[in-house]
Amino acid sequence: MAVRADRGRRALDTGRGTRRAQRAAARLARGEVSSIRFGVSELPPEGIPDAAFLDSLVEQGHRAIELPFTKDFPWKEKRCEEFGTLAAERGLRVSVHAPYFAGLTIPDEDRGRQSLAAIEHTMKLGRSLGAPVVVVHLGSRYDEDPGVLLDRIRGRLTRLEEKVSGMGVALGLETAGNRSQFGTLGDIALLASEFGFVRPVIDWAHIHAMTGGGLADPAAFGAVLEFVDASFPGWMTAPLHTQFSDNEFGPSGEIRHTEYGRGTLRVAPLIRAAQEKGVSMVVISESRDAESHERIWEEARPLLEAGVDRSGRPLAASDIDFPRPVTVTRKADRFVPEGLDRPLTLSNVDKVFFPDDGYTKGDLIQYYASIAPVLLSHLEGRPISMSRYPDGLAGGSFYEKRAPGHQPSWMRTVEVESDSMGGVIDFLVADSPEALMWFANMGCIEIHPFHSREGSLDFPDxxxxxxxxxxxxxxxxxxxxxxxxxxxxxxxxxxxxxxxxxxxxxxxxxxxxxxxxxxxxxxxxxxxxxxxxxxxxxxxxxxxxxxxxxxxxxxxxxxxxxxxxxxxxxxxxxxxxxxxxxxxxxxxxxxxxxxxxxxxxxxxxxxxxxxxxxxxxxxxxxxxxxxxxxxxx
Incomplete structure (x- = not known):
C-alpha cells in the first residue's frame, strides 16, 4: 500500500526495499562499477513521433540524447517541454548544442549581443527540456591576443550570468578543434574558476586533432581525464560531458568529421580509461551518419556491459547513479575499498540504514565518497562532532566528540579547549574522501562541523x-x-x-x-x-x-x-x-x-x-x- 507524503513529494511503499535489492543484484551481476552514459546527437526524423524515437534509443541501449540546434531553433518551448518529459520518463539525459554562430569571442559588439541572445534562448529551451547543460563553441581567435579574448569572454559571460542565474542550466564550453579557434581545456578551466555556471565539454575528436592523433590508447585518454580531475571542482564534472566522432585532421587541427573507422580515433580506449579511473561521463556520438553512430556504439557497448575487470563488488546496494562508484573486496567479515589513496576497512555495508527506502550503510558510505569533491571544502580545518547511528534509523543514536583512538593513523585531529569535557580534547577533521567514508562507516549519518576552523577556533567564519x-x-x-x-x-x-x-x-x-x-x-x-x-x-x-x-x-x-x-x-x-x-x-x-x-x-x-x-x-x-x-x- 502506497503512502503519499505532504504535497506528493515522496512516495513510500512497502515493496520498495525489495525492488531495490533486486535491482542491486542485477547491478552486481552486470558488473556495473562505472557511470558512463552513451547517447547520440540527433533530431527526431520527420514523421516519427517523439515517443517512438526515444523508445528506439532506449531499445538500442542509449541513455542520453543531444539535440543539435546548431543552425537555428527548430522547436518552440512547448515542443521542448513535451520532449523533455518523454525523455525523463525513459531515463534519458537531454543536452542541447547551441547554434554554431553563437560564439563568445566575436569582436563586433552588435554581433556579440546577437550571439549572447541566441545562447540565452538556447538555455531557455534547455530549461524547458530539462537539460542540465547547453553546449557552445567559444569561437574564433580572430588573430587576437589570448588575454584580449579572455577579457571579452569574461564580459559576455558576466552579462549572460545575470540573465540565466537560477535557470538550472549550465553553459558547457566545448574544446576547440582547430588552431584558428579559441578554447583549450586550460582556457575553459580558467573561465570555470570565475563563473560557476560554466562546465567543460570535451570533444574527443578535437583533442585528437589538436594533438596530432595523440589519443591512441587508454593512457592518453587517461592523461586528459587526470587533467580534468586536477583542474575542475568535482561537482563540475559529475558527470563529465563529452562528444565523440571520427575525423580527419592536419597540422592546423580538425579538417572534417568522417565515417567511423576511416580516421584513427577509437572509442574503446576512452571507455577503458574512464572505467579504470571511475569517471562519471556522458559520451555523445556526434557522427554525421547513422552507420557511424551504430559502429561506435557496437564497439562501446560490450565494454560498458562488461564493466571493469575487478575482483570486487559495488559498495552501494541501491540503484542510485552515484558519481565515481566505489568497488569493495570482501575480506572475512570486512570490506576493503579498491583504488583509494589511504587504507580503509569497512564493516556491515549491507546493513539497512533507511528501512523505508532500503538504503544501506554502503549507500551512505558511497554517498559521502561521491559528494566529497563538493563537501570537503566546507569542512576544511573544522573539528567534527560525530552524530552516530550504528544501526541506522531503526536504532539509537549518540554524539561523540572526542576522537575514539581507534581511527586510522592517517586521520587528522585538532586540539580544542573544552570546559565541559575537562580540558583539551582531540576532535577529528575530515580532509579527504576516505575520512568522510570512515565517518559514515562509524554510523555518522550526518556531519556536524564547528563554525570555525583550525588556527582561528575562537572566531567563527x-x-x-x-x-x-x-x-x-x-x-x-x-x-x-x-x-x-x-x-x-x-x-x-x-x-x-x-x-x-x-x-x-x-x-x-x-x-x-x-x-x-x-x-x-x-x-x-x-x-x-x-x-x-x-x-x-x-x-x-x-x-x-x-x-x-x-x-x-x-x-x-x-x-x-x-x-x-x-x-x-x-x-x-x-x-x-x-x-x-x-x-x-x-x-x-x-x-x-x-x-x-x-x-x-x-x-x-x-x-x-x-x-x-x-x-x-x-x-x-x-x-x-x-x-x-x-x-x-
Missing part, C-alpha cells in the same frame, strides 16, 4: 540563523520568516545564503571574516532575530519556553555559541528518504521543501546549479557596519 518551526507551525511560515531575513540582511548590507536543514527548518548562513568572537556573532543574530519577531509577531518568536511558542517559527540564536553545530551543507539527515541539507537559491524557497533533495537526486541539482554555498567559504564580510545600524555597541 559565518553566522547562522536557524529557523526552527515549533509544533503547529507551517512550512509557509518558515519560508516567510527566512524571506524577511533576506530583506533585513540586504538593508544591513550583508549577504546570506539559505539551505534546507533537511529536517524541519531552514538555515541561513552569513559568511564572515574570522575576526568576531562567538559571543559577538551570537549577540548579532539574537538582535536581528528580535527585530524579525517584532516585525512579524504572528509567525516568528524568540521565546525560549517551547510551550509559549504557539505555532510560530523559533529563531535559535544559540546555534552560534562556541561548540554548537548544525548539519553541514550536503550532509545527509537521519530521516526517511535520506534527505540532504541542500543549499538553495533565495528564489527557490517557495518551491522546495525539506525532503525534496535526497541522496538520490542531489547530483542533478549540483550539475545544474553548482555549489550554491561556495560564497560562504569565501567570507569577505564583517559585522561592524550592521552592528552600528542596529545600535549594538
Amino acid at each position: 559565518y553566522a547562522i540563523f536557524d529557523f526552527d518551526p515549533s509544533e503547529g507551525a507551517t512550512w509557509d511560515q518558515v519560508v516567510a520568516a527566512a524571506r524577511l531575513l533576506e530583506v533585513a540582511l540586504r538593508q544591513l548590507g550583508l549577504r546570506g545564503y539559505p539551505k534546507l536543514s533537511g529536517s524541519r527548518g531552514i538555515h541561513v548562513y552569513v559568511p564572515l571574516d574570522p575576526v568576531h568572537t562567538y559571543e559577538r556573532v551570537r549577540r548579532f543574530v539574537g538582535e536581528v532575530g528580535r527585530y524579525l519577531a517584532a516585525a512579524n509577531p504572528d509567525d516568528i518568536t524568540m521565546e525560549w519556553d517551547k510551550s509559549k511558542r504557539g505555532g510560530k517559527v523559533f529563531i535559535d540564536h544559540n546555534r552560534n555559541a562556541s561548540g554548537q553545530t548544525v548539519a553541514a551543507p550536503y550532509s545527509v539527515r537521519p530521516r526517511a528518504g535520506a534527505p540532504v541539507s541542500a543549499p538553495v537559491a533565495w528564489s527557490e524557497l517557495g518551491g522546495l521543501a525539506n525532503g525534496d533533495v535526497t541522496i538520490a537526486n542531489v547530483w542533478d541539482r549540483i550539475a545544474r546549479h553548482g555549489d550554491l554555498f561556495a560564497p560562504v567559504i569565501a567570507g569577505g564580510q564583517t559585522l561592524d557596519a550592521a552592528e552600528q545600524m542596529l545600535g549594538i555597541s
Whole structure:
C-alpha cells in the first residue's frame, strides 16, 4: 500500500526495499562499477513521433540524447517541454548544442549581443527540456591576443550570468578543434574558476586533432581525464560531458568529421580509461551518419556491459547513479575499498540504514565518497562532532566528540579547549574522501562541523540563523520568516545564503571574516532575530519556553555559541528518504521543501546549479557596519 507524503513529494511503499535489492543484484551481476552514459546527437526524423524515437534509443541501449540546434531553433518551448518529459520518463539525459554562430569571442559588439541572445534562448529551451547543460563553441581567435579574448569572454559571460542565474542550466564550453579557434581545456578551466555556471565539454575528436592523433590508447585518454580531475571542482564534472566522432585532421587541427573507422580515433580506449579511473561521463556520438553512430556504439557497448575487470563488488546496494562508484573486496567479515589513496576497512555495508527506502550503510558510505569533491571544502580545518547511528534509523543514536583512538593513523585531529569535557580534547577533521567514508562507516549519518576552523577556533567564519518551526507551525511560515531575513540582511548590507536543514527548518548562513568572537556573532543574530519577531509577531518568536511558542517559527540564536553545530551543507539527515541539507537559491524557497533533495537526486541539482554555498567559504564580510545600524555597541 502506497503512502503519499505532504504535497506528493515522496512516495513510500512497502515493496520498495525489495525492488531495490533486486535491482542491486542485477547491478552486481552486470558488473556495473562505472557511470558512463552513451547517447547520440540527433533530431527526431520527420514523421516519427517523439515517443517512438526515444523508445528506439532506449531499445538500442542509449541513455542520453543531444539535440543539435546548431543552425537555428527548430522547436518552440512547448515542443521542448513535451520532449523533455518523454525523455525523463525513459531515463534519458537531454543536452542541447547551441547554434554554431553563437560564439563568445566575436569582436563586433552588435554581433556579440546577437550571439549572447541566441545562447540565452538556447538555455531557455534547455530549461524547458530539462537539460542540465547547453553546449557552445567559444569561437574564433580572430588573430587576437589570448588575454584580449579572455577579457571579452569574461564580459559576455558576466552579462549572460545575470540573465540565466537560477535557470538550472549550465553553459558547457566545448574544446576547440582547430588552431584558428579559441578554447583549450586550460582556457575553459580558467573561465570555470570565475563563473560557476560554466562546465567543460570535451570533444574527443578535437583533442585528437589538436594533438596530432595523440589519443591512441587508454593512457592518453587517461592523461586528459587526470587533467580534468586536477583542474575542475568535482561537482563540475559529475558527470563529465563529452562528444565523440571520427575525423580527419592536419597540422592546423580538425579538417572534417568522417565515417567511423576511416580516421584513427577509437572509442574503446576512452571507455577503458574512464572505467579504470571511475569517471562519471556522458559520451555523445556526434557522427554525421547513422552507420557511424551504430559502429561506435557496437564497439562501446560490450565494454560498458562488461564493466571493469575487478575482483570486487559495488559498495552501494541501491540503484542510485552515484558519481565515481566505489568497488569493495570482501575480506572475512570486512570490506576493503579498491583504488583509494589511504587504507580503509569497512564493516556491515549491507546493513539497512533507511528501512523505508532500503538504503544501506554502503549507500551512505558511497554517498559521502561521491559528494566529497563538493563537501570537503566546507569542512576544511573544522573539528567534527560525530552524530552516530550504528544501526541506522531503526536504532539509537549518540554524539561523540572526542576522537575514539581507534581511527586510522592517517586521520587528522585538532586540539580544542573544552570546559565541559575537562580540558583539551582531540576532535577529528575530515580532509579527504576516505575520512568522510570512515565517518559514515562509524554510523555518522550526518556531519556536524564547528563554525570555525583550525588556527582561528575562537572566531567563527559565518553566522547562522536557524529557523526552527515549533509544533503547529507551517512550512509557509518558515519560508516567510527566512524571506524577511533576506530583506533585513540586504538593508544591513550583508549577504546570506539559505539551505534546507533537511529536517524541519531552514538555515541561513552569513559568511564572515574570522575576526568576531562567538559571543559577538551570537549577540548579532539574537538582535536581528528580535527585530524579525517584532516585525512579524504572528509567525516568528524568540521565546525560549517551547510551550509559549504557539505555532510560530523559533529563531535559535544559540546555534552560534562556541561548540554548537548544525548539519553541514550536503550532509545527509537521519530521516526517511535520506534527505540532504541542500543549499538553495533565495528564489527557490517557495518551491522546495525539506525532503525534496535526497541522496538520490542531489547530483542533478549540483550539475545544474553548482555549489550554491561556495560564497560562504569565501567570507569577505564583517559585522561592524550592521552592528552600528542596529545600535549594538
